[in-house]
Amino acid sequence: MRHLYHYWFSPFSRKIRIAMLEKEMEFELELELPWKRRHEFLVLNPAGTVPILIEEDGSTICGNVALTEYLDEAYDQFPLLGKTPSEKAEVRRLTEWFDDKFNTEVTELVISEKVMKRYLKMGETEAAAIRFANQNIKHHLQYISYLTDRRNWLAGDDFSYADIAAAAHISCVDFFGDVPWDHYPEARDWYARIKSRPSMQKILKDNIAGFIPSKHYSNPDF
Amino acid sequence: MRHLYHYWFSPFSRKIRIAMLEKEMEFELELELPWKRRHEFLVLNPAGTVPILIEEDGSTICGNVALTEYLDEAYDQFPLLGKTPSEKAEVRRLTEWFDDKFNTEVTELVISEKVMKRYLKMGETEAAAIRFANQNIKHHLQYISYLTDRRNWLAGDDFSYADIAAAAHISCVDFFGDVPWDHYPEARDWYARIKSRPSMQKILKDNIAGFIPSKHYSNPDF
Numbered sequence: 001m002r003h004l005y006h007y008w009f010s011p012f013s014r015k016i017r018i019a020m021l022e023k024e025m026e027f028e029l030e031l032e033l034p035w036k037r038r039h040e041f042l043v044l045n046p047a048g049t050v051p052i053l054i055e056e057d058g059s060t061i062c063g064n065v066a067l068t069e070y071l072d073e074a075y076d077q078f079p080l081l082g083k084t085p086s087e088k089a090e091v092r093r094l095t096e097w098f099d100d101k102f103n104t105e106v107t108e109l110v111i112s113e114k115v116m117k118r119y120l121k122m123g124e125t126e127a128a129a130i131r132f133a134n135q136n137i138k139h140h141l142q143y144i145s146y147l148t149d150r151r152n153w154l155a156g157d158d159f160s161y162a163d164i165a166a167a168a169h170i171s172c173v174d175f176f177g178d179v180p181w182d183h184y185p186e187a188r189d190w191y192a193r194i195k196s197r198p199s200m201q202k203i204l205k206d207n208i209a210g211f212i213p214s215k216h217y218s219n220p221d222f
Numbered sequence: 223m224r225h226l227y228h229y230w231f232s233p234f235s236r237k238i239r240i241a242m243l244e245k246e247m248e249f250e251l252e253l254e255l256p257w258k259r260r261h262e263f264l265v266l267n268p269a270g271t272v273p274i275l276i277e278e279d280g281s282t283i284c285g286n287v288a289l290t291e292y293l294d295e296a297y298d299q300f301p302l303l304g305k306t307p308s309e310k311a312e313v314r315r316l317t318e319w320f321d322d323k324f325n326t327e328v329t330e331l332v333i334s335e336k337v338m339k340r341y342l343k344m345g346e347t348e349a350a351a352i353r354f355a356n357q358n359i360k361h362h363l364q365y366i367s368y369l370t371d372r373r374n375w376l377a378g379d380d381f382s383y384a385d386i387a388a389a390a391h392i393s394c395v396d397f398f399g400d401v402p403w404d405h406y407p408e409a410r411d412w413y414a415r416i417k418s419r420p421s422m423q424k425i426l427k428d429n430i431a432g433f434i435p436s437k438h439y440s441n442p443d444f
Contacts, residue, residue, distance in 0.1 A: 046365070047315075047323055059308055065287050066314035074307045085296045086281055092288035093269075101269055143268070 002027040005041070005052040007034060008208045009115045009175075011107050012064045012099065013051040014168035016071070019161065021199035023075045027053075035120065064099060068161060080161045091155040094147075094162035098140075098169050105136040107169045114176050115211075134178060141179070145186035154190070167194045171204065177214030181222065188222070195220035224249040227263070227274040229256060230430045231337045231397075233329050234286045234321065235273040236390035238293070241383065243421035245297045249275075257342065286321060290383060302383045313377040316369075316384035320362075320391050327358040329391045336398050337433075356400060363401070367408035376412070389416045393426065399436030403444065410444070417442035 004020065004027045006013035020027055032041055032050050045052050045062040052062040053070075061070050072081045082088045110133050113125045144166065147154050155162040170191065173179055181188045194200050195218075204218035216222035226242065226249045228235035242249055254263055254272050267274050267284040274284040275292075283292050294303045304310045332355050335347045366388065369376050377384040392413065395401055403410045416422050417440070426440035438444035 047319055061308075061311045061315075063311075063315035063318040065318045066311045069291070069314060070307055070311050073310065085292055086283075088295065089283045089285075089288045089292050092291060093283075093285035096285040096287050097269060 002056055003030050003054040004028070005030045005032040005044070005050050005054075007032055007050045008206060008211075009111050009172055010034075010050050011103065011165075011169040011172050012049070014171060014203055015064075015099075015161075015165050016051045016053070016067050017203060018164045018168060018199045019068070019071050019080055021202055022080065022159075022164070022197075023071065023078050025071075025075060033119075035116070068095065072161075080159075080164065082155065082158070082160060087156060091160045091162050094155050095160075095165040097143075098162070098165040102140050102166070102169050106133045106140065107172050109133040109136075110173050110176060110178055118210075130178070133173070134180070137173065137179065138183075141184040141187045144190060145184050148186050148190045163190075163194060167191065167200060171200075171217075175211070175213045175217055177217075192220050192222065195222075224278055225252050225276040226250070227252045227254040227266070227272050227276075229254055229272050230428060230433075231333050231394055232256075232272050233325065233387075233391040233394050234271070236393060236425055237286075237321075237383075237387050238273045238275070238289050239425060240386045240390060240421045241290070241293050241302055243424055244302065244381075244386070244419075245293065245300050247293075247297060255341075257338070290317065294383075302381075302386065304377065304380070304382060309378060313382045313384050316377050317382075317387040319365075320384070320387040324362050324388070324391050328355045328362065329394050331355040331358075332395050332398060332400055340432075352400070355395070356402070359395065359401065360405075363406040363409045366412060367406050370408050370412040385412075385416060389413065389422060393422075393439075397433070397435045397439055399439075414442050414444065417444075 002025065004017065006017060006029055017029075032038070034041070034048055034050050037048060042048055044054070044060055047063065049062070049064070051067060052060060053067055054060055061067050072079055082091045109129045113129045117123060117125060144154065151157070153159050153163050154166060170179060195204065201218070224247065226239065228239060228251055239251075254260070256263070256270055256272055259270060264270055266276075266282055269285065271284070271286070273289060274282060275289055276282055283289050294301055304313045331351045335351050339345060339347060366376065373379070375381050375385050376388060392401060417426065423440070
């Protein structure tokens with residue numbers, strides 16, 4: 001059986017899980033706490049990051065970009081990258097937007113304050129960091145509204161990695177109720193459509209020991 | 223004519239320039255100072271990052287991953303990503319290693335202290351940040367030594383994006399003489415082979431107004 005090493009609040013793990021579910025791939029989840037730097041884990045991926053995919057033949061695929069591209073190359077059912085080079089460029093541009101820009105400006109701040117500090121017993125959540133994230137997320141929700149006002153999905157006609165990456169990051173933040181949906185109805189509509197997909201429902205129904213999600217977290221009708 | 227917006231000390235710009243030179247693509251360089259957030263530049267790429275490629279038909283490709291993948295898809299002469307899915311996964315894993323991990327642990331620290339602070343008149347270089355980068359780079363040089371001891375190039379038999387990404391980042395740091403080559407002879411041999419390539423020679427011969435490179439910077443015999 002295929003194995004995927006993941007961590008609940010790793011947006012990159014969420015992205016790859018959603019993609020694998022969309023592609024109807026079978027796999028078993030293995031929980032990994034990357035900050036523990038377990039020896040066998042670092043042998044699999046010296047960069048010390050999740051997710052890591054172990055294929056049935058034992059081959060190991062790791063690295064966010066490598067795994068994202070690999071899935072679409074090796075499993076061409078339900079393609080997530082687009083068809084033409086320019087469609088792919090747009091999907092990848094937006095995927096990177098969320099994996100890089102949104103991650104730095106929002107996800108990392110929220111997760112390091114609300115999750116990592118608890119695990120590592122590093123004291124109280126810093127209000128300034130959360131205020132900063134709350135301010136930053138507005139620009140991203142505005143951008144999602146702008147894009148979905150003009151397109152069916154974020155990168156064009158088809159559901160793609162761009163939507164998956166955005167939803168993976170946003171869901172980590174929405175877990176704590178830190179997304180001001182009321183002011184961004186187009187972004188909310190887009191997220192409601194993603195929430196109602198079986199792949200996303202599965203992620204949103206995760207039971208994460210020690211953490212309780214916001215009320216509307218898994219509800220597509222919010 | 224094709225145009226590439228770049229900045230001298232952007233390792234991502236260097237990576238794409240080297241790749242385009244390896245593929246013998248013709249293009250004109252346009253210097254962009256991203257921190258000035260020029261309006262026309264932000265219209266091309268709302269993320270505000272270089273490099274940006276404008277193709278002859280006017281299409282715009284931006285985003286580090288998007289551009290990296292696009293070049294190999296659209297210009298298949300001298301492929302840089304490998305052939306099989308697992309070869310590609312290894313090239314991408316190592317490309318990301320340098321573009322992400324090395325960038326955070328080394329390049330960004332050196333460039334923000336030695337370049338950005340001068341441009342933005344933010345005061346003196348902080349010795350602690352440079353010491354931190356100098357400490358971090360050792361692990362990366364060790365990793366390069368480990369890999370090239372076992373392989374012809376970083377990701378396997380062939381010269382690939384992994385070598386290009388590594389050389390792009392290292393060259394930004396080596397500009398300031400911050401690479402302890404003496405202790406890593408295998409890494410030095412690998413870098414000497416890259417330095418002697420016409421693509422890399424072109425990059426290393428850039429005249430960058432206001433900055434003087436370390437003595438050995440462009441010399442393949444160092």
